[in-house]
Every structure is written in structure tokens, then in C-alpha cells.
Amino acid sequence: xxxxxxxxxPLEGDAARRRPPFVDDVPGPExxxxxxxxxxxxxxxxxxxxxxxxxxxxxxLAETADVVLESFAPGQMEELGLGxxxxxxxxxxxxxxxxxxxxxxxxxxxYRATDIVFWAMSGNMSISGEATxxxxxxxxxxxxxxxxxxxAVIGALIALTQRHLTGRGQHVDLSIQEATSRGLYQITGxxxxxxxxxxxxxxxxxxxxxxxxxxxxxDGHVIWLCPAGPGSMQRLSGFxxxxxxxxxxxELRAVDWEHLPLEKMxxxxxxxxxxxxxxxxxxxxxxxxxxxxxxxxxxxxPSATSADTLANAQLQARGLWRDVEHPxxxxxxxxxxxxxxxxxxxxxxxxxxxxxxxxxDEVFGRLGxxxxxxxxxxxxxxxxxxxxxxxIADFGWFMVGPLTIKPFSDFGxxxxxxxxxxxxxxxxxxGPFQDDVPDRERCGEYAQVRTGGxxxxxxxxxxxxxxxxRRLVEWADVVFNNFSAGAMERMGLGPEAVRELNPDAIVxxxxxxxxxxxxxxxxxxxxxxxxxxxxxxLTGWPEDEPGYLSAYTDFIAPRFNVPLLxxxxxxxxxxxxxxxxxxxxxxAAVHWLTPSILDYSVNDRVMNRNGNRQPDAxxxxxxxxxxxxxxxxxxxxxxxxxxxxxxIEAPALADDPRFATLGDRKSNExxxxxxxxxxxxxxxxxxxxxxxxxHGVAAGVVQTGEDVLEHDPQLxxxxxxxRLDHPAMGTYRAPQASxxxxxxxxxxxxxxxxxEDTYEVLSExxxxxxxxxxxxxxxxxxx
Numbered sequence: 001x002x003x004x005x006x007x008x009x010p011l012e013g014d015a016a017r018r019r020p021p022f023v024d025d026v027p028g029p030e031x032x033x034x035x036x037x038x039x040x041x042x043x044x045x046x047x048x049x050x051x052x053x054x055x056x057x058x059x060x061l062a063e064t065a066d067v068v069l070e071s072f073a074p075g076q077m078e079e080l081g082l083g084x085x086x087x088x089x090x091x092x093x094x095x096x097x098x099x100x101x102x103x104x105x106x107x108x109x110x111y112r113a114t115d116i117v118f119w120a121m122s123g124n125m126s127i128s129g130e131a132t133x134x135x136x137x138x139x140x141x142x143x144x145x146x147x148x149x150x151x152a153v154i155g156a157l158i159a160l161t162q163r164h165l166t167g168r169g170q171h172v173d174l175s176i177q178e179a180t181s182r183g184l185y186q187i188t189g190x191x192x193x194x195x196x197x198x199x200x201x202x203x204x205x206x207x208x209x210x211x212x213x214x215x216x217x218x219d220g221h222v223i224w225l226c227p228a229g230p231g232s233m234q235r236l237s238g239f240x241x242x243x244x245x246x247x248x249x250x251e252l253r254a255v256d257w258e259h260l261p262l263e264k265m266x267x268x269x270x271x272x273x274x275x276x277x278x279x280x281x282x283x284x285x286x287x288x289x290x291x292x293x294x295x296x297x298x299x300x301x302p303s304a305t306s307a308d309t310l311a312n313a314q315l316q317a318r319g320l321w322r323d324v325e326h327p328x329x330x331x332x333x334x335x336x337x338x339x340x341x342x343x344x345x346x347x348x349x350x351x352x353x354x355x356x357x358x359x360x361d362e363v364f365g366r367l368g369x370x371x372x373x374x375x376x377x378x379x380x381x382x383x384x385x386x387x388x389x390x391x392i393a394d395f396g397w398f399m400v401g402p403l404t405i406k407p408f409s410d411f412g413x414x415x416x417x418x419x420x421x422x423x424x425x426x427x428x429x430x431g432p433f434q435d436d437v438p439d440r441e442r443c444g445e446y447a448q449v450r451t452g453g454x455x456x457x458x459x460x461x462x463x464x465x466x467x468x469x470r471r472l473v474e475w476a477d478v479v480f481n482n483f484s485a486g487a488m489e490r491m492g493l494g495p496e497a498v499r500e501l502n503p504d505a506i507v508x509x510x511x512x513x514x515x516x517x518x519x520x521x522x523x524x525x526x527x528x529x530x531x532x533x534x535x536x537x538l539t540g541w542p543e544d545e546p547g548y549l550s551a552y553t554d555f556i557a558p559r560f561n562v563p564l565l566x567x568x569x570x571x572x573x574x575x576x577x578x579x580x581x582x583x584x585x586x587x588a589a590v591h592w593l594t595p596s597i598l599d600y601s602v603n604d605r606v607m608n609r610n611g612n613r614q615p616d617a618x619x620x621x622x623x624x625x626x627x628x629x630x631x632x633x634x635x636x637x638x639x640x641x642x643x644x645x646x647x648i649e650a651p652a653l654a655d656d657p658r659f660a661t662l663g664d665r666k667s668n669e670x671x672x673x674x675x676x677x678x679x680x681x682x683x684x685x686x687x688x689x690x691x692x693x694x695h696g697v698a699a700g701v702v703q704t705g706e707d708v709l710e711h712d713p714q715l716x717x718x719x720x721x722x723r724l725d726h727p728a729m730g731t732y733r734a735p736q737a738s739x740x741x742x743x744x745x746x747x748x749x750x751x752x753x754x755x756e757d758t759y760e761v762l763s764e765x766x767x768x769x770x771x772x773x774x775x776x777x778x779x780x781x782x783x
Contacts, residue, residue, distance in 0.1 A: 001346065001567045003066075005042040006363055008058065010049070013356045020615055021595070023329060023602050029356050030328040033602065034142070037594035039353035040324070040335065045364065046357040049080055058082065060367050063090045067156050071099040074109050084171040084742075094169040095159040097152050103175040103740075106717035111693050113176070116612060116620065117700035118144035120632035122180035123187045123708045125622065130544055131201040134622040135630055135702050138549070139538045139610045146592050148179040148738070150559025155739035157566035158411055162386035162744055164573070170743040178720050178738035181708065185399070185526075185550040186432055188721070189444035191705030192733050193432040198705065203548060204527065209262075210270040213527075214303065214536070214545045217281045221303040221546050222289050223531045226277060232257040238298035243280065245296075251276055294519055301528040303536045303546045306600040306607060309590060310334070312532075314519040319345070320587055326352040334601040336591045339560050341514065342495070342507075342580040346564070385412025386744050390569065393469075393476035394418065394453070395493075397425040399526065399554035400482045400510055400585065402449040404561040407737060408478075409452030410746050416472060416761055417450070419754065420459045421783050425450075428754070434729050440754060441728035447751040448734040451724070456762070457755030457782050460491055464781035469493060471766050473501050477572075478565055482510040482557075482585075485520040495580040504578040506568045510561055514584035526551025526585070533589035534596065541611045553589040560588045618665035619644075622702055623677045629685035630702040633676065633692065638662060640697055647695035648679045709733060724750040758782055 007014070013029045016038070023031040030036075045061075048054035059082070062068050068087060070077055077083045077098070084096045098104055101113040119125045119137040122144070129136030137143075155172040163169060181188075190198050203213045209228035214221050227235040236257060243249030255273065281289060286302035293300035302308060315321065322337035333352070338345035390413040394405050397419070409415040419425045427446045434442040458472075459465040470493075473479055479498050481488050488494050488509065495507045509515060512524045530536060530552040539547025560583055568579040590597070596607040612621035612632075622630045635644050638661060645654040653659060653675070658668040665672050680688050685701045692699035703712065709721055718740070721733040736746045762768045762776070776782050 001563065006061070006359070007039060007042045007044045007354065008061070009044060009046050009356060011046050013046075017356070021599050021603065021605075023333075025603065030326075030353075033595045033598040036326070036333060036353045037335070037598055041347060041349075041351050042354055043359035043363065044354035044357055045360050049082070055080060055082060057364065057367075059087070059090055061363070062087050062094060064367065065091065065094060066160060067095045067097060069097040069099070069152060069156070074098075074100050074104045088169055092169060093163055093167065095156055095163065095172060096169070097156050097159075097172040097174065097739075099148055099152055099174045099176065101175070102177050102714050103718050104173045106714045108177075108714035111700075112696060112698040113700060114617070114634040114636065114698050115141045115144045116614075116622070116632045116634050117698050118176050118180045120622065120630075120702040121177050121700040121712075122183060123703050123705055124180060124184045125630075125632065125702045126704045127184060127187060127198045127200050127202070128549065129200060129540060129547060131199070133541065133544075134612065134624070135200065136540050136547055136622075137612055137632075138535060139612075140593065140596055140607070141614050142595070143183070143592070144176055144180040147183055147555075147559070148174060148176040150556075150563070151179040151738045153563045154407055154559070154566070155737065155741065157563055157570070158386045158407065158744075159741055161566065161570070162384075162741070165384055165386070165388070166743070168743060170741055172739050172741055174739040175714075175718065175720075176738075177714065178718070178735070181720075182403070182735065182738070183555050184552065185554070186445055187705045188709050188733070188735075189448055189705075190432040191709055192448075193434045193442070193444035194436050196432075210265065210267060211274050211277070213548060215278060215281045216545070217284055217286055217289055219285045220305070221536075222281060222286055222300055223303060223528055223536070224277065224281070224300045226273075228257050228260050229262055230258060236298075238293075238296040239300075242292045242296040242298070248280060294522055297523070299523055299528065301524065301532045303531045304534045305537050306534055306593070306596045309534050309593070309597060310601060314513050314517045315587065315590065317517040318514055318584070318587070320590065322350045324350050324352050328355050333598065336587070336594055336597065339588065339591060340564055340581045340583045342509075342582040346581075386741065388412040390414065390478065391476045392416065392478040392480060393472045395479070395481040395483070395488070396510075397482065398427050399445075399449065399551055400557050400561075401425070401480070402427065402446075403555065403558035404480060404482070404508075404510065404565075405453065406449055406451060406558075407562050408565075410737065410748060411744065414765070415453030416476075416757075416765070417453050417455050417752070418458045418460075418469070418472070419455070420457050420465075421754070422459050422461065424754070434732075439728070444729075444732060447724075447726060447729065447732050450751040451734050452749040453752065454757035454761050454765075455752035455755060456758040458758075459781055459783055462779065462781045464776050464779045466492060468762065468766070468768075468776065468781060470501055471768075473498050473505065475766055476502065476505060477569065479505055479507045480510075480561075480565070481508075484523065485511045485513070485515045499578065499580075502578070504572060504576060506565060506572065506579045506581070508561060508565055508568075508581040508583060510557055510583040510585060512584070513586045515582045526554035529553040529586045529589055532586055534593050535589070538593075538596065538607060538609050540609045542608060547609065553585050556592055557583065557585040557588045560591075613669065615666075616662070618662060618669055619672050619676045621673060621676075623673070623680040623688075625680045625683055625685035625688055627684065631680055631685045631688040632700050632702060633680075633688075634698040636698070641665070643695045644692065644697045647692050647697060650679075722748045724748060726750045727753065755782070 017029040017035045019034045021033050102108040116137045125135040209226045211226045290302050323332040340346045392415045394417045428440040432444050513519050530549045536546035599605050614620050617636045620634050622632045642654045659665045689699045
């Protein structure tokens with residue numbers, strides 16, 4: 001986004017520099033693929049914070065900063081004399097962002113955690129992986145940190161926005177557990193609405209067809225949902241046109257998909273129908289099947305590997321890849337580039353991750369010459385919500401839409417969500433519904449993510465509806481949609497039309513694959529783009545089919561959309577210029593897999609799913625406990641191994657030649673897992689977690705929606721889920737942000753009923769009189 005980011009490292013370098021994999025598998029401080037992936041466009045300085053002179057140097061740097069971001073264990077910054085109070089003394093306008101496993105206070109404050117523990121404690125792991133084996137994390141082992149990193153940027157930018165109102169800095173306290181909890185779909189909503197935990201065996205269906213989500217093909221797997229029941233022939237039309245074209249459609253055409261007796265059909269009834277598709281797919285490659293899907297317009301996607309992603313025609317056409325010169329390596333490396341297009345790519349360029357301490361002389365030389373302290377610029381009351389006064393016309397829907405807009409409505413922006421009875425927000429009708437009774441006003445998932453804002457009914461298929469929509473665009477600072485490519489243009493509300501109505505408006509369109517390119521018009525959802533980006537291939541066990549991750553990318557794209565909008569608003573404050581932003585959900589997801597992309601482009605190695613095993617940890621996995629519960633355990637070094645052995649009261653195991661070193665444990669990992677599970681299976685999962693954490697070993701229960709909502713003392717301490725009263729549902733629970741702003745507590749507002757605020761918005765915000773509103777209503781524009 002253009003900030004001058006100075007990475008402050010210890011003298012030996014950030015630990016990320018020592019994390020595998022490495023370029024050519026040769027360790028070195030400039031060779032870690034994770035380091036190269038996540039530190040582009042930064043500068044590096046080294047500081048010894050254990051030394052008084054080093055701490056003084058850091059304070060001098062903080063004096064000139066807008067934001068300090070740290071991820072030490074809670075309390076460590078205070079022990080160093082660098083806590084928020086000390087930093088705010090030298091720079092009252094400073095924003096301190098603290099990222100910690102579970103937050104700066106609470107019963108789990110000092111718990112240790114790694115990615116698998118966050119995945120478990122967030123609830124996500126409870127529905128990830130095949131039901132026949134242990135719950136599974138995504139094998140790349142860093143997804144939770146990306147959820148937290150995206151939320152940290154959002155928290156910092158909201159705090160900076162508030163600083164322009166108040167002149168004051170503040171402390172942003174972020175919990176990785178909470179950030180990760182918004183990573184998959186319906187986990188807590190199901191429990192809150194129905195008292196039922198989701199089952200790992202559940203997979204999506206269209207109309208009730210008992211057929212797979214994942215299908216084997218000649219060189220891997222594809223994602224295909226066969227529709228059945230009313231309306232299925234329309235959904236199948238493109239697919240059937242294709243099989244007719246290749247001369248293999250006879251048997252499929254003969255099936256009366258519209259009138260199958262779905263309620264009476266057994267698994268045995270579905271098997272011969274499934275074989276028709278299986279035989280068709282197994283003889284063709286992913287590329288052949290995906291080319292057919294894009295040509296004939298049906299919903300089939302490859303379960304892509306990193307090699308497939310680099311060869312993807314859509315990404316190439318949109319210029320995602322950038323070959324970046326890395327001086328220390330003496331070679332160029334291929335990285336994802338822009339996070340958004342539109343008026344121009346953002347970022348405009350990509351610089352290689354910095355060498356250790358490369359910018360010491362420049363940065364500290366500037367400090368030595370003297371730098372002006374950053375001062376506040378505003379004087380408004382600190383009681384004002386951080387985003388008060390920002391006006392948003394929200395044409396978004398399903399999950400990406402509300403998750404993009406939720407931080408704005410939760411922190412004070414004036415949001416108007418547009419839908420109609422003719423085109424409901426689809427999230428209202430997918431469930432889970434309160435008491436399992438379908439009702440558009442009783443969907444738990446909708447209510448959780450649509451907190452706050454105002455809801456109006458507007459039929460955009462009428463001229464009067466479009467008249468009101470244009471007035472809404474004139475009123476707004478931000479115009480947002482996540483429709484398919486070109487949809488807003490076809491309605492007459494594309495970026496050029498918006499610019500004519502409101503030249504300084506910020507427009508963000510977040511479609512599946514961007515607004516241009518050969519696959520821009522392809523249909524799909526978060527589950528499809530998760531497969532297309534490569535997440536499915538990295539989930540589960542090597543001997544099994546790729547894992548299922550629900551609509552995972554629906555939770556990634558908003559972590560790009562929100563910072564882009566906040567940054568664009570800040571840019572407009574400084575320059576008066578609006579902005580058009582074209583965000584691809586698929587491209588955003590690819591950014592989150594950059595290390596595996598690098599492993600292929602640099603090392604010619606395709607990363608594959610590996611269950612819960614990691615190269616630098618053992619034991620590492622989810623282990624069965626009593627009562628058919630599971631606990632995730634991660635032992636990352638020999639000292640932790642000894643602590644683990646003490647915790648299970650088997651100190652002799654530490655020196656067992658099978659397990660004495662990490663290399664020994666990796667060589668005997670199957671046997672090691674059996675030893676660990678022999679201990680865990682006799683104990684309650686929470687007792688296992690508590691016992692291991694007391695000995696400094698990272699462990700976390702694989703929590704369900706029930707656990708997260710009802711029993712987690714840390715989430716309760718931080719009031720992560722707030723109780724809200726709703727006119728149709730009564731009391732329900734919704735999550736606040738994963739961060740706490742010290743000067744801006746977040747009190748959620750309930751979700752709105754369909755069209756609940758139409759009159760208020762039209763009269764008080766858009767300036768229409770009663771007679772005009774009545775005429776709009778009689779003309780059908782407000783339905």
C-alpha cells in the first residue's frame with residue numbers, strides 16, 4: 001500500500017529467515033522461501049533489544065513512526081521498557097499493534113501456540129479433514145498467521161483513521177485465535193441456531209444429490225457438484241452441451257434430473273449415476289476438463305497444484321506474476337505482484353525482501369541527523385467512532401460482501417446495504433436457520449456477519465430503482481460490490497458511470513477472477529476458488545483425495561478489500577482523488593500460498609498435502625483423546641520434547657534413541673504418534689491441553705462451534721462473541737473484530753431485517769420527500 005515499512009530484526013536476524021524450505025534447499029538468512037514471500041517492499045535494520053543502547057535506538061525509531069507492530073509474548077515489551085505507555089511518552093500519536101496467540105490478557109494469555117493449535121482452537125479444524133481420520137490443518141502451516149496479519153493491517157488503519165479525528169495514538173491488541181476463527185463457514189452459526197455441531201463428513205450438494213464434491217481425473221482431481229431436482233436442467237445445460245459435443249452425453253441426457261425421487265433415493269441408487277461422471281472424468285486431464293467448463297459455462301474447477309497455478313491462463317493474462325531480481329541470490333524469483341488492479345496495479349512495483357541489516361546506515365543515519373516527531377492532526381472528541389462520517393453504498397452479497405463491510409459498520413461508518421425481494425442476498429437463504437426452520441430473517445450466518453449498517457429494498461430492474469441507486473452513489477464515499485465481472489456495468493453502475501456521478505468516490509469490485517481476462521466471466525464461489533488456488537491440494541493426507549475447505553477464499557478476499565478501502569480513503573483525504581479497485585478473489589488466495597508457489601518456481605518442487613506433519617516439528621498432529629475428542633500438539637525442538645516427556649511423566653522417553661533428536665523423531669514418526677496417542681486417548685482433551693501448556697508445550701483442543709461459543713474462557717474474557725437482540729430470532733451471538741482498540745471499544749449492532757431502513761435512508765440520508773417515496777413504492781422500486 002506504499003508505507004515505508006522498516007523490519008526491525010535481532011542481530012542474528014528474524015527467526016523466519018531460518019524456516020524451511022530454502023532456495024535450492026540450502027539454508028541461509030537470505031534463502032528462506034517464507035522470508036522471501038512475506039517481506040517484499042520492506043527495509044531491514046538490526047537492533048539488540050537486550051542492550052540499553054539498542055533499546056534507546058529503537059525508541060528513537062519509534063519516535064518517528066506512525067505504527068509499531070510487534071508479536072512478542074504478552075508482557076515482553078513491558079519487560080523491555082518498550083510497552084505502550086513508554087512508547088506513547090516519546091510519541092503520543094503512535095499506534096502500537098500487538099499480535100499475540102490469544103490476546104494481551106485472559107486465562108490463555110501465556111499459552112504457547114503454532115498454526116495447528118490456532119487451527120484447532122479457532123474451531124476450523126473440527127470440520128477440516130476426512131471423517132475417517134484425524135482433523136487436518138492446511139499443510140503449509142502458516143494460514144493462521146495470515147488471517148492475523150490481514151486483521152492487524154485493518155486494526156492499524158482504523159486506528160490511524162481515528163488519529164486524524166483525535167490526534168491520539170492507541171494500542172491495538174490482536175488475538176490470532178480470534179482472527180483464525182473467521183476462516184471457515186457456519187461453525188458457530190450452526191451451534192447458535194440449531195444446537196448442532198457441524199460434522200466433518202458434510203459436503204455441499206445442489207438439490208440433494210448424494211454425489212461427491214471431489215472427483216478423480218487422469219492427472220489429479222477436479223471439483224464438480226452435480227445438480228439434481230427442480231431447476232437442475234438449467235444448471236446442467238452447459239455440461240450436457242459439452243458431453244453431447246464429445247459424443248458421450250447419451251446416458252446423462254437420458255436421466256430425468258429434474259424429477260429424481262430425491263427423498264427416496266439411497267446411496268445405492270446414486271452409485272450408477274456417479275459412475276457416469278466418474279468414467280467421463282477419469283479419462284481426461286484437469287486442463288481438458290477446466291477448458292471445457294470455461295468454454296461451455298459449467299461449474300467445474302481443477303484441484304490445482306502450484307505448477308497448475310503458475311501456468312494458469314487467467315493469472316498470466318492479468319499480469320499477476322513479477323520476476324524480482326534478488327541481488328543476494330544472484331537470480332530472479334517469480335512472485336505474485338499486484339493485490340488489486342483498476343486505475344493501476346497496487347503495488348506498482350515489487351522489491352525483493354531485504355538482506356539482513358541492509359538499511360542500518362540509511363535509517364539510523366537519518367535518525368542521527370534528527371527527525372521530526374509525528375504529531376496528531378485532529379481535535380475531535382475521542383468518543384467518536386473511528387470510521388464515523390464514512391458513507392458506504394454496499395451492493396455486496398453472500399460472504400465476501402458482508403465480511404468486507406462489517407469492519408466499517410462495526411466501527412461507525414454509515415453503511416447502506418442494497419437488496420430486494422427479487423434478488424435476496426443469497427446468504428440469507430443458505431442457513432443455518434434458527435431451529436432448522438428456513439426463513440430469510442432467521443439465518444445465523446447472515447446475522448453474524450451483517451452486524452450494523454442499514455438495509456434498504458431496491459429493485460434495480462426498475463428505472464425508479466436505478467434513479468435511487470444513482471442518488472445513493474452520489475451520496476457515498478465508497479461504492480462496493482462483489483458481483484460477477486461486468487455485472488455493475490450492465491446495470492449502468494460501472495466505475496465510469498460512478499465517476500460521472502461522483503468523481504471522488506472510491507469504487508471496489510471484488511469478483512471471482514477479476515474484471516478482465518479469459519476466465520473473468522466464469523461462475524464460482526469460495527469453495528471453487530480454494531481448489532483453483534491450490535488449498536485443497538494442501539489439505540488432508542497424501543493417500544487420500546484433496547481435502548474440503550468450505551468457502552475458504554471468502555474469508556481471504558476481505559482481508560485485502562478492507563485495507564485497500566481504508567488506504568484509498570486516506571489517499572483521498574490527502575489528495576482529493578477517488579479510486580477504482582479491481583480485486584480478484586482468486587488472486588488474493590494465491591497471495592496466501594506464495595511460499596508453495598516459490599517452492600515450485602525456485603526449487604521445481606510441487607508441495608503436496610502431508611496430513612498434519614511438518615518438517616521441523618515432531619510430534620505434530622491432532623491426537624485422539626477420551627470421548628472421541630482431539631487435541632492438537634506441536635513440539636518444535638529438543639527442549640520442548642523434554643518438556644513434553646516431563647508433562648506425560650515419561651522422562652526416560654526423552655533419551656530413547658528412537659526419539660532423542662528431531663531427526664530421530666521424524667525417522668520414527670509413525671511410532672512416535674502411537675506413543676503420544678496412547679497417552680492422550682486416556683485423558684480428557686482439555687486436561688491434555690492444560691497439562692502440556694503448563695509445561696510450555698503448544699497444545700490446543702480441536703474445538704467445535706459449541707466449545708467456541710459456550711466454553712472457551714479466553715473468548716469469553718475478551719467478549720469476542722457478543723449477544724444481540726433480533727426482532728425475528730431473539731438473542732443470538734456475533735463475533736466482533738479480532739483486535740481491541742484501546743480508545744474505541746467495539747459494541748456490535750444487530751443484523752437488519754430485509755428492507756428495514758428503506759424509508760429512513762431515502763428520507764433522512766438521500767433527501768427524498770414522502771410523496772416521492774410513495775411514488776417509488778407504488779411503482780415497485782422498493783420491493
